[in-house]
Amino acid sequence: MRALIYHGPRDIRCDEIDDPSPTDTDSVVVEVEATAICGSDLHNYHGDMGEACGYGIGHEAVGTIVEKGSGVRRLSVGDRVIVPGIVGCGGCAPCLAGAVNSCEIGVSAVFGNNMGLGGAQAEALAVPRADFALRTIPDDISTDQAVLLTDILPTGYYGAQRAEIEPGQDVAVIGAGPVGIMAIMSAQVLGAARVFALDSVAERLAVAEGIGAIPCNVADGGVDAVRSATAGIGPHAVIEAVGSDEAIQTAIGLARPGGVVSVVGANFNLDFSFPMAIAMARSLTFRIGICPIPQTWPALVPLVASGSLAPEFVFTHRFGLSDGARAYELFDGRTDGVMKVMLDPRS
Ligand SMILES: [Zn+2]
Numbered sequence: 001m002r003a004l005i006y007h008g009p010r011d012i013r014c015d016e017i018d019d020p021s022p023t024d025t026d027s028v029v030v031e032v033e034a035t036a037i038c039g040s041d042l043h044n045y046h047g048d049m050g051e052a053c054g055y056g057i058g059h060e061a062v063g064t065i066v067e068k069g070s071g072v073r074r075l076s077v078g079d080r081v082i083v084p085g086i087v088g089c090g091g092c093a094p095c096l097a098g099a100v101n102s103c104e105i106g107v108s109a110v111f112g113n114n115m116g117l118g119g120a121q122a123e124a125l126a127v128p129r130a131d132f133a134l135r136t137i138p139d140d141i142s143t144d145q146a147v148l149l150t151d152i153l154p155t156g157y158y159g160a161q162r163a164e165i166e167p168g169q170d171v172a173v174i175g176a177g178p179v180g181i182m183a184i185m186s187a188q189v190l191g192a193a194r195v196f197a198l199d200s201v202a203e204r205l206a207v208a209e210g211i212g213a214i215p216c217n218v219a220d221g222g223v224d225a226v227r228s229a230t231a232g233i234g235p236h237a238v239i240e241a242v243g244s245d246e247a248i249q250t251a252i253g254l255a256r257p258g259g260v261v262s263v264v265g266a267n268f269n270l271d272f273s274f275p276m277a278i279a280m281a282r283s284l285t286f287r288i289g290i291c292p293i294p295q296t297w298p299a300l301v302p303l304v305a306s307g308s309l310a311p312e313f314v315f316t317h318r319f320g321l322s323d324g325a326r327a328y329e330l331f332d333g334r335t336d337g338v339m340k341v342m343l344d345p346r347s
């Protein structure tokens, strides 16, 4: 089959590799119908995830089960499924509650990161502990919506949930990329009165404005604009959806006294310089984490199915899997108004 393989910094190729097969009796093989490129794939693309090369990349896929192990009971060949970006052990208490990010057995892993799971940007993907991990796609969820439910909508929602937004509050979202847009929509669903969107890319701010956020260009006094719009004290909650040190520092500096900073942008810096004095003086709550994707589905699937959340407009570009290198280059360069890129494994 064809799959996108990481060969080194800025070197992604569509290679011919062996077809996956069920890795054990509890696993299935999913023929991928649609797969997207995620902002966190760019950490791999930039070479930030270590020296290893030659592994399949991507963790956002939906498709159809074409093969299953003898121990898989709940699912059948032919089922169309959402593959969550992260899979836990499926047996410990947190996993059974959907909190796969807190797996007590310590085996939770993300697809496409050389962690023992294949890459989702491929024609097919083996999924372990399938009965536990996968969810069949409801009839009223489109393919594009299902792909967003594999990672970025849950991640944006998780950021908003952990920001403890109460109806009527002001919220700032740092980063108006795909996850930031999902966080803005989630904050609105959770009752935010005003959502300030901070970014430096004009097209992204325009998209945020289009869904009802207040655009604030950080390259042009955007942070101060949020402060002055909130009587100088800052928003109740700040959701950080970039992951850079600078963006996280900005989030901490922006939240009002007693406020909450909720980080979902990926940051792996062991030496992050935390402004403890600000956090302590203002009694801030700081949260950071990887989203327990399945745990958000009971809330998000009905919201999407009913049209209360309609996030699928974020897909701006579509490529065949064979054009993966070009797709990564475009997405990384943030050119051509790109927001979210879908890949078709069949071409
Ligand atoms: Zn993702």
Ligand SMILES: [Zn+2]
Pocket: 088, 089, 090, 091, 092, 093, 094, 095, 096, 102, 103, 104, 105, 106
């Ligand atoms: Zn577990």
